[in-house]
Amino acid sequence: MRADPELRLRIDWIRCDGYGLCGDLLPNLINLDDWRYPVLPTGPIDPSLRNDAQRAVDCCPVKALFLERVEAAHAP
């Protein structure tokens, strides 16, 4: 039994402008590709990294990064 829902990172690719701040800030969580666009971890975020993930979301200057519940990803 888990009290909190599982969360994962999602990106709005149209909004993302490749600033790369998320990857610079949290290289353990988010890699940057050759063009400085984020390569997100697949699957749910480990609870111990949840604060880091939230910081990555907060630092995005164009608000292209989101934390969402894993179930939400399956909605049509």
Add this chain to the structure above:
Amino acid sequence: MITLQGPARRLLAGPFLDGQAEQYRAHLARLGPLPLGSAYRELIGEIESSHLLGRGGAGFPVGRKWRAIADRDGGPAVVVANGAEGEIASAKDRVLLAHRPHLVIDGALLAAEAIGAEEVVFYIGSEHRAAMHAVANALRERDGEVGYRLRIVAAPVGYVAGEASAAVNCIDHADPRPTTAPPRPSTSGVHGLPTLVQNVETLAHVALIARFGSDWYRSAGRADSGGTALVTVSGGTTDPRVDEIDLGTTVGELAIVAGVTQTSTRAVILGGYFGTWASVDDVWALPLDPAVMRARGLAFGCGLVGFLTTDRCGVTATAEIMEFMAGASAAQCGPCRFGLRSIADATTRIALGAARPTDLADIERWLPLVDGRGACHHPDGAVQLMASAVAVFGDELARHARTGQCPEGYGLRRAG
């Protein structure tokens, strides 16, 4: 003219394809009236029994798509008959629209009735002039006959303009670029209403299924998937042409109408520019059947069967396709905009004999970095095509990159 054997004339039955649209009176005399007014669940059930798959490229089950929208909690909806056909290697939608517009209109009206829509938009590639005129004339012929709002919207030239969310964006905001999902058009499309975006060939099949039933539909076709399909056959010694085939017709049988043989063919491109290259020996006996193809990691896609003859270079052909796909990016999403450009540039350098030492390795590294990282599936399709080129033309790519020469001795030639 060489024609295919077998009974595969359904969508293209009737008068000869001479560039003239079939008139409404002739259409009615040939097929009888459109059976509107039946219970919508009956038609959707019939479509489900037919196992008809969408013919725009993704091959999604049509009945399931319609039911999902029909089962919403009330309120108006919209149907978009998608005839954008931005895939430049495909011609089947424009040929269908130009010759059998009433079949497509029938299907769109059935869709409107089945999902409870009040409006139908015919979204047609602006460069497909004959198709546009045929639909406009056909709608005039039926003026006042039906109680739906019917209109035509021209799709701007461009590969991604036909993507479902781009179609909605263009119809509402004159902006033919894909939008971020969710929401999908099925929940929030034209005017923010639930919208069924369906390829025009798919709708034409529904017009016949509604008249003759799912058993009749499945009585054509040879392998797992019953029915017929339109295909565009290109790259051989004849001009590109559109044919209707029984599903299950083999690649080798289509080669006959393209004027090529197994020994005069190097490879085959299947499904579209978002499809796959396959070596000729691997697919010569392949049934063109969505279920069989899917099981082999291929896709029927938009029905393109393109033959690369042995006098042409697979690396060059691939470079031309990747240049097109990179240029066709809506340039909204970074990995598609920059990744496809990088892959296309590297592939072109290799084809021209001007490869940098890392080009080939870079391409292989970039493919997974672009896959799945966009708002629409354009980048996914492009890298799938490139990955298949690496698999089929791997040796040729390596030799081009290493020696700076085309081992077959063919320079960069424009695709035929």
